[in-house]
Amino acid sequence: QVQLQESGPRLVKPSETLSLSCGVSGDFSSSYYWTWIRQAPGKGLEWIGYTFYSGSTDYNPSLRSRLTISVDQSKQQFSLKLSAVTAADTAVYFCARYAPISGAFDFWGHGTLVTVSS
Amino acid sequence: DIQMTQSPSSLSASVGDRVTITCRASESISRYLSWYQKKPGKAPNLLIYTASTLQGGVPSRFSGSGSGTDFALTISNLQPEDFATYYCQQSYNTHFSFGPGTTVDI
Numbered sequence: 001q002v003q004l005q006e007s008g009p010r011l012v013k014p015s016e017t018l019s020l021s022c023g024v025s026g027d028f029s030s031s032y033y034w035t036w037i038r039q040a041p042g043k044g045l046e047w048i049g050y051t052f053y054s055g056s057t058d059y060n061p062s063l064r065s066r067l068t069i070s071v072d073q074s075k076q077q078f079s080l081k082l083s084a085v086t087a088a089d090t091a092v093y094f095c096a097r098y099a100p101i102s103g104a105f106d107f108w109g110h111g112t113l114v115t116v117s118s
Numbered sequence: 119d120i121q122m123t124q125s126p127s128s129l130s131a132s133v134g135d136r137v138t139i140t141c142r143a144s145e146s147i148s149r150y151l152s153w154y155q156k157k158p159g160k161a162p163n164l165l166i167y168t169a170s171t172l173q174g175g176v177p178s179r180f181s182g183s184g185s186g187t188d189f190a191l192t193i194s195n196l197q198p199e200d201f202a203t204y205y206c207q208q209s210y211n212t213h214f215s216f217g218p219g220t221t222v223d224i
Contacts, residue, residue: 033212035214044205044216044217044218044219045154045156045162045205045207045216045219046216047213047214047215047216050212058212058213060213061119061213094161094162096161098209098214102152102167102168102171103150103151103152103167103168103209104152104164104167104173104207104209105152105154105162105164105207106164106167106173108161108162108163109161110160110161111160111161
């Protein structure tokens with residue numbers, strides 16, 4: 001059974017960088033896309049981006065200029081950095097595993113609320 | 119990128135009802151469509167993938183259909199634990215996108 005767990009600061013000041021990590025227990029391999037998704041208060045789900053085990057990435061074009069997703073194979077974790085944040089980046093951030101064989105996000109972290117405020 | 123729409127945005131139903139939620143893609147996505155159930159404070163839960171395949175452990179009262187641009191999620195014999203928000207998601211393009219959600223309430 002795969003488990004994912006987000007960690008990182010819950011409060012970030014405007015214009016600073018939001019940083020989160022997702023620890024993975026279980027199968028952390030190249031078969032999957034390791035993904036970040038967020039949900040702003042009262043809004044729907046938004047795909048942020050993903051990394052492969054190899055470190056290759058792809059990002060939501062609306063966030064690409066501010067976004068870095070990376071992987072640390074030795075720690076079995078992947079990370080998100082979003083720079084120059086504003087109140088619009090306040091959201092619950094989820095990490096999730098995308099399985100190409102099903103075309104779906106089959107395992108999710110519990111999510112962590114990150115608030116952007118001074 | 120592919121845009122997803124859902125209808126209705128919300129619906130009211132009763133225990134035992136049959137409800138259907140529709141999802142439309144802005145272009146053909148074959149059957150690369152998944153459905154998730156989302157409850158407040160919880161992570162989304164995968165219900166159906168490839169348009170109609172039930173994820174393991176999901177009750178058989180959930181079913182999915184469709185292909186191309188038009189899809190549906192049907193919940194038969196609605197149970198109290200089914201009151202939630204439902205999202206569709208396309209994976210035809212790996213710039214993944216979700217529908218805006220449909221809230222099913224009492």
